[in-house]
Amino acid sequence: MPHGYNGRILHVDLTKGSLTIEEPNEAFYRKYMGGSAMGTYYLLKEMPKGADPLGPENVLTLMTGVTTGAAISGQSRINANAKSPISGGIGDSQGGGFFPAELKFAGFDGIVIKGKSAKPVYLWIKDGVAALRNASALAGKGTGEAEAAIKAELGDDKIEVLQHGPAAENGVIYSSLVSMANRNNGRTGMGAVMASKNLRAVAVRGTGKVSIADQKSLVALNRIGPKEIPNNPDMDGLAKYGTASVVLPQHSSGTLPTRNYNEGQFEFAEEISGERMYETVLRGAAEGRQDKEGRDTCYACVVRCKRVVEIKDGAYKVDPKYGGAEYETLGTFGSYCGIKDMAAVNLANEICNKYGVDTIAAGATISFAMECFEKGILTTADTGGIELKFGNAAAMLEVLNQIVTGSSDFGRLLGQGSERAAAAIGKGADECLTTSKGAEAPAHMPQAKRTLGVIYAVNPFGADHQSSEHDWMYEDGMASDLYLGRLKLLGLTEPQEQLSLGKEKVRFAYLTHVFYSMLDTVELCQFVWGPAWTLYGPAETAEMVSAVTGWNVTVDELMQVGARRLNLLRTFNAREGLDSKQDKLPKKFFKALQGEGPTAGFALDEGVYKTAIDQYYEFAGWTKNGIPTADVLKKLEIEWAAEYLPA
Numbered sequence: 001m002p003h004g005y006n007g008r009i010l011h012v013d014l015t016k017g018s019l020t021i022e023e024p025n026e027a028f029y030r031k032y033m034g035g036s037a038m039g040t041y042y043l044l045k046e047m048p049k050g051a052d053p054l055g056p057e058n059v060l061t062l063m064t065g066v067t068t069g070a071a072i073s074g075q076s077r078i079n080a081n082a083k084s085p086i087s088g089g090i091g092d093s094q095g096g097g098f099f100p101a102e103l104k105f106a107g108f109d110g111i112v113i114k115g116k117s118a119k120p121v122y123l124w125i126k127d128g129v130a131a132l133r134n135a136s137a138l139a140g141k142g143t144g145e146a147e148a149a150i151k152a153e154l155g156d157d158k159i160e161v162l163q164h165g166p167a168a169e170n171g172v173i174y175s176s177l178v179s180m181a182n183r184n185n186g187r188t189g190m191g192a193v194m195a196s197k198n199l200r201a202v203a204v205r206g207t208g209k210v211s212i213a214d215q216k217s218l219v220a221l222n223r224i225g226p227k228e229i230p231n232n233p234d235m236d237g238l239a240k241y242g243t244a245s246v247v248l249p250q251h252s253s254g255t256l257p258t259r260n261y262n263e264g265q266f267e268f269a270e271e272i273s274g275e276r277m278y279e280t281v282l283r284g285a286a287e288g289r290q291d292k293e294g295r296d297t298c299y300a301c302v303v304r305c306k307r308v309v310e311i312k313d314g315a316y317k318v319d320p321k322y323g324g325a326e327y328e329t330l331g332t333f334g335s336y337c338g339i340k341d342m343a344a345v346n347l348a349n350e351i352c353n354k355y356g357v358d359t360i361a362a363g364a365t366i367s368f369a370m371e372c373f374e375k376g377i378l379t380t381a382d383t384g385g386i387e388l389k390f391g392n393a394a395a396m397l398e399v400l401n402q403i404v405t406g407s408s409d410f411g412r413l414l415g416q417g418s419e420r421a422a423a424a425i426g427k428g429a430d431e432c433l434t435t436s437k438g439a440e441a442p443a444h445m446p447q448a449k450r451t452l453g454v455i456y457a458v459n460p461f462g463a464d465h466q467s468s469e470h471d472w473m474y475e476d477g478m479a480s481d482l483y484l485g486r487l488k489l490l491g492l493t494e495p496q497e498q499l500s501l502g503k504e505k506v507r508f509a510y511l512t513h514v515f516y517s518m519l520d521t522v523e524l525c526q527f528v529w530g531p532a533w534t535l536y537g538p539a540e541t542a543e544m545v546s547a548v549t550g551w552n553v554t555v556d557e558l559m560q561v562g563a564r565r566l567n568l569l570r571t572f573n574a575r576e577g578l579d580s581k582q583d584k585l586p587k588k589f590f591k592a593l594q595g596e597g598p599t600a601g602f603a604l605d606e607g608v609y610k611t612a613i614d615q616y617y618e619f620a621g622w623t624k625n626g627i628p629t630a631d632v633l634k635k636l637e638i639e640w641a642a643e644y645l646p647a
């Protein structure tokens, strides 16, 4: 019996209706450890080159990691991988909650899904046994309603469900996968892929346990968590105010994207802050019980950073079933759109969770359209009469509803994401884009956090704020001794000046990219496990993986795992024809920021960026075109992947 993992991967062929079980050996688990690396292994081997992302040849993988389901914070995560309908390259998205642990308890480490079912189905897994069931009755139902219907049909309220929502049925390419009606594998269109296979949901229930090799060490590590939260201001803020705790610091430092990324400060930041949310709209806030009712968690996590918002009165009512807005959502529907209405932003969050769409893509696509409207590139003739101006909350919600329901030409256009919309609109609309590889930029600004610009460009699945550490962790005079001590374990010992993008800063970007890549492979929450500010650092991460699996894992071995995953993702992209030409930043980032505050006038420099990206390729050992070499793949013991590199 292996420790940590089950040793069983479920293969589902929806065309044939077949379900088979593979039992990989221990060496396979130790090399890939789960998540995105394991998923991309199957994508390369089982998906033909050039597959249509929304066709039956695409392969969708759902992979937990070797520690998922262990009783410690930040381990209940699952990675979805497939060819992305947004970029045509790799799709990759991580989500949390209780589904990932429940899948492990149900006897599987992951699922490989291919083909397309003739009729709508859902996959039901209970204690090692899997079956496909009729999902016709679920068509068009919101995620909350569909989840309740599945639980009622199967007669068990403890079932966990991961599903796409109705937005995917309505053709929105940035559709997400949703569990608990409020947790998302949000980015890169994984919900659209699942819908294209006529698979509505995966429902799981397990009564098994994850076997732990060294229970005593795991318990000792687990005990550190609750004690450390009050000693670490970043963790303390996250626990109390959720990810929204960073709205005000981002605003003060001039890095809160405002009015479609044209400014770095939002004059109404306080009104959409985590503090305001805690005091006013968290469930139970009126009675002072928000710590009990307004904060939610993932399996076994003591941080409880998830929000539960309930608004019973006023123009915008919000159902607590659909959670509450994260920082990114407050950013994209709030400051990006110039909207200060907390209730409207939380209603937008509810609509996204109910219909199953990525809040970053949806909010940023609407803010893109708002800028086009302000500039006269779009008019009321295009919007169906909607005055789509910055700050117009009613217009934002109306357009969002049209997107998720596909009920108008304009909604269907924006449902294709801002990059495709800009191409269709023309008239210089591309000047309003914030995308890299089709992914709208999250609410962390490369104009000030310079290494994020490198990562937004080179990351295999586009702009992402959770793929590397942010600059200020390696900033001379700013970062704490604890954070710098942890970064030393990755070989980072020379903190840099804030706006530098010299070679050492690029090395920081590369090494932390590799570390985060490992987190998306072992499947760990990046708010709990990380290279700097989190509850646990790199040394404890290695200790925890060792305690769960019984392997003697070091930080170096974890870095190898992270590098393996990054190289597999880039190899997939290279096979599909993506290379350095797609490693681009939007034009907007090279223009001076407007507005007020410490970053007003900041812009990126084309020449500095080109040099930094070349340096990143050198650190990674890739070609000048950003393609992994056979030598690098061999060093990482994945030489088999070289056959997928272009000649």
Ligand code: SF4
Pocket (backbone or CB within 6 Å): 073, 074, 075, 076, 096, 097, 296, 297, 298, 301, 302, 303, 304, 305, 306, 525, 526, 527, 528
């Ligand atoms: S820190 Fe938040 S997102 Fe991460 S596992 Fe804990 S509750 Fe979930």
